[in-house]
Amino acid sequence: MSPDFLPTLRQRFGQQCSTAAALCEQHGSDEGSITAPPPMAVVFAESTQDVQDAVRLCAQHGVPIIAYGAGTSLEGHLLAVHGGISLDVSRMNQVLQVHAEDMTVTVQPGIRRKALNEAIKDLGLFFPIDPGADATIGGMTATRASGTNAVRYGTMRENVLALQAVTASGDLIRTGNRAKKSAAGYDLTRLLVGSEGTLGIFTEITLRLHPLPEAVRAATCTFASIADAVHTVIETIQMGVPIARVELLDAATVGMVNRYSQLSLREAPMLLMEFHGSPAGVQEQVEQVQAIAAEHRAQDFEWAETPEERTRLFTARHNAYFAGVQSRPGSRCITTDACVPISRLADALLESVQDAQDSAIPFFLVGHVGDGNFHFGYLIDPDDATERDRAEQLNHRLVSRAIAMDGTCTGEHGIGIHKQDFLREECGDGAIAMMRAIKAALDPLGILNPGKVFAA
Missing domain, CATH: 3.30.43.10 (Uridine Diphospho-n-acetylenolpyruvylglucosamine Reductase, domain 2)
Incomplete structure (x- = not known):
């Protein structure tokens, strides 16, 4: 320099x-x-x-x-x-264009997801991707985020239609358009979504919007075991029930959430569910899921009847990370996420839970289990190198387990620095070489977020 x-x-x-x-x-x-x-x-x-x-x-x-x-x-x-x-880019936070009739919106990258939904709610539309944190749309696009609504509405990959981006040379390019499909050339939008800032910097993002559901119902349901909860989810998805959200918390995590968010939820393996649609459609979904859950020894459903109750319930779920960290004062959290085919979800979760319990490292478990995605947080003493090493071993075994089940090392967090070795394990040397070739072609000086995805 x-x-x-x-x-x-x-x-x-x-x-x-x-x-x-x-x-x-x-x-x-x-x-x-x-x-x-x-x-x-x-x-x-x-x-x-x-x-x-x-x-x-x-x-x-x-x-x-x-x-x-x-x-x-x-x-x-x-x-x-x-x-x-x-x-x-947080000051670049404007809604630039709304095309309500086409259900699309173009925004700057620094707008946060809650602000976007506040700006469009009077149009009867919303942007459903909800990773929990009030992240920026640019960051969510860069990491290919998903979250609690992904089981019904998809991830950022499915909901980003077009991009304006600055390349490593400072040139401005546009990828995609507002049409719902295109067969024109390489799919540069999909290439840049999830590239973690290593191929370009977004300045405008065009998103697909969705109608606000006519009816919404949310509930919690507890089970005698994690296995019962997970098998309820697996059968719900396999039957094609269009559930909007289905989140898993283990008993210990429910206790952490109760203390942090001042709730009184039953401290047992729990599913948090939300149903969207017409009143009749929602009722049909509820009855189907209740019947499935009953076959797996479910306790009674407890309903969040008002929008405020639903918001409080899912805010508590989103705060599970902070609830976990607060449960062990002074701790740091080594987080990981993985995603497996829905048929292997019970195996992946139960083996990972047993492994964590055997380690004696405190942990919390949450999952967007409707699409096979789950998260562990290992709570360690940051000054204890032995604890950190044990937590990283847990992380390594969990991710390798998911990959062996034909899953992925990250369902939504991205690679960054922490998961570079797992990317090679998942994709192989040939695919990594192709990714490196793309990076070298688009950023020959290596100035865009170097050292991420794979070591520079």
């Missing part, structure tokens, strides 16, 4: 550029357990031109640039492992 890089950056961006230690520290960390030195500076982009100029300056001086939204990622995506600057 030449000595005139920072002065040039400050000259271009003025008050939008900061080297304050506290700000750099904030932008050099995420919600995960990995640490690294902070970036040398933070630039707040307020326009597409700002993004282009920042990337061009970094390209000219060979400086890494890392896009930053809300800092809610979990696998080290934001860490400046090769130095460089953090490009904060």
Whole structure:
């Protein structure tokens, strides 16, 4: 890096550029357990031109640039492992166009998902992807997020229609359009969705919207065992019931959530469910699931009858991470997620639970089990190297177990730094070589979020 890089950056961006230690520290960390030195500076982009100029300056001086939204990622995506600057796009937070008749919206990358839904709710539409955290749409696109509604509405992969992105040379490209399908050329939209900021930086994102459901019902249901809960989910999906959300918590996690969110849920293996549709359609779904659950020794369904009760219930579920960390004061959480074919879900979960219990490491378990996705959080003393090593061994065995079942090392968190070895295990050397070739072709200087997905 030449000595005139920072002065040039400050000259271009003025008050939008900061080297304050506290700000750099904030932008050099995420919600995960990995640490690294902070970036040398933070630039707040307020326009597409700002993004282009920042990337061009970094390209000219060979400086890494890392896009930053809300800092809610979990696998080290934001860490400046090769130095460089953090490009904060949170001020680019506008809804640019809404086409209600086509059920599409175009937004800037820094808008958060809750703000987007607040902006469009009066149109009778909503954006269903809900990873729990109030993440930015740009970050959700970069990590191919999914979350609690994915079993019915899909993931970011299915709901991003088009992108405007700045390339590693600072050029502006557009991929896709608002049409529901296209056979025109390479699918660059799908290539960039989930690329974790390593192939381009988004400046506009066009999304598919969905009608607000006419009727919504939510319930909890407890079971004698995790196996009973999981088999209820498997049969529900195999019967084609279009359930909107179905979340699993083990008994210990329910207890953590109760204490953190001041609830009084029955502390037993639990499914949190939500049903969307017409009143008649919802009633039919409820009756089908109740019948399946009864065959697996379910306790009575407890209903969240009002929107406020539903919100409180699923907010408590989304706060399971913080509930877990608070349950062991001073702990850090090593989180992992995996996804398996629905027919192997019970095997993957039960083996992973037994493994965690045998380790004596405190843990919590939650899962978007309707699509075979589950999460473990291992709560460790950050100063105890032995505990960290045992937790990482648990993580390794869990992920390898999922891959052996023809599943994936990550259903939604992404690779970042933490799961690079598992990506090779899952995809093989040939696929990794192809990914590296794409990265080298699109980012020959290696300035876009280097060291992520696979080591630079």
